[in-house]
Amino acid sequence: MKQKCKVEKKDNxxxxxxxxTFDAGSSGFKKPGQYAMxxxxxxxxxxQVCEFDSNRFTIVFDADDEISRDLAGLSVGxxxxxxxxxGTGFATDDTPDEVCIVANGMGVSEMLxxxxxxxxxxKKCKTILEYPSKNExxxxxxxxxxxxxxxxxxxxxxxGREGSAVDVVKKGDYVLAGGNLDMLKKLSEKVDEGQFSLGxxxxxxSADYDDCFLETSEGRKNCSDDGPVFNKNIIKWDALGV
Numbered sequence: 001m002k003q004k005c006k007v008e009k010k011d012n013x014x015x016x017x018x019x020x021t022f023d024a025g026s027s028g029f030k031k032p033g034q035y036a037m038x039x040x041x042x043x044x045x046x047x048q049v050c051e052f053d054s055n056r057f058t059i060v061f062d063a064d065d066e067i068s069r070d071l072a073g074l075s076v077g078x079x080x081x082x083x084x085x086x087g088t089g090f091a092t093d094d095t096p097d098e099v100c101i102v103a104n105g106m107g108v109s110e111m112l113x114x115x116x117x118x119x120x121x122x123k124k125c126k127t128i129l130e131y132p133s134k135n136e137x138x139x140x141x142x143x144x145x146x147x148x149x150x151x152x153x154x155x156x157x158x159x160g161r162e163g164s165a166v167d168v169v170k171k172g173d174y175v176l177a178g179g180n181l182d183m184l185k186k187l188s189e190k191v192d193e194g195q196f197s198l199g200x201x202x203x204x205x206s207a208d209y210d211d212c213f214l215e216t217s218e219g220r221k222n223c224s225d226d227g228p229v230f231n232k233n234i235i236k237w238d239a240l241g242v
Contacts (some may be wrong), residue, residue, distance in 0.1 A: 001028070005076050008056065018072045018181050021058040024084055029057055031089025032113030033178075033197050033229040037209065039081040040071045046209050047084070048110035048178075048199045050077040050139070060109035060139065073097040087203075090176060090195050090229050092117040099123060100173035101147070102187060104130035107178030108139055114176050115146040124148050126173075130165035130183070134158040141155060166190060175232070181242045188232045196235065199228035200217070215239035 005024040008104075012020050020035075036057060037046050042049065045067045051058040063072035068095040074080070099118060103111040110127055111136040119195040125148040131137050132158045143150055151168055153161045161168075166186045169175065175194035177187055184196050198214065203223050206212035212223040221227060 016063045017026045019060045022153045027052050027057045028085030032117045034087045034091035037083040043067050050109040050112040085117045090207050101127040102177040105181035119146050128165045185237045185242045194232045196232045197229045203228045
């Protein structure tokens with residue numbers, strides 16, 4: 001359901017990455033991994049939600065295109081039109097008692113809500129975050145308040161450990177992941193079980209947000225409705241061009 005809501009808070013975290021909180025009255029979110037369709041200045045786009053309660057929700061996004069730059073240009077008190085609680089989200093109740101959260105790119109923001117959900121369910125959560133460099137780290141302090149163990153890697157080694165998130169994951173881990181497709185595919189090849197979000201990649205960059213389709217071993221799925229979170233074993237990576 002479409003509704004008007006106001007920008008309650010806005011922060012520029014690092015470079016072109018912004019954090020915005022909206023007062024929606026009724027946010028409509030039930031699971032981490034769901035997304036909001038946000039219309040600002042006459043144009044709409046899906047955004048992954050990193051935190052939510054019954055009334056508010058928060059997104060963290062990269063203002064790397066014209067629509068997102070318009071959104072980042074809004075001020076506290078400005079109104080947008082949103083459709084909240086879209087998509088299926090992560091089945092957090094169906095996970096083992098110990099999980100591994102893995103994220104890079106804008107997957108870092110969407111997986112924060114998953115970490116909070118694991119904490120609320122009393123599940124042990126190891127988290128691996130990958131960034132390009134030390135100067136591009138964001139939301140790290142928020143994760144530290146939620147998870148049992150956290151490891152940060154940077155591709156250039158500027159924050160200590162050099163490498164990718166996939167290098168750190170253990171083969172037997174049950175993985176909840178979000179991020180770029182190359183990382184997700186390599187991760188899928190390393191572990192046996194998990195749930196992967198394609199929200200920050202396939203959905204956000206689709207030509208048609210409402211009819212964003214994905215080829216799976218269970219047939220063609222609508223990423224915007226059946227996903228954007230899927231069991232990693234049904235995703236046909238070759239069909240995604242990775």
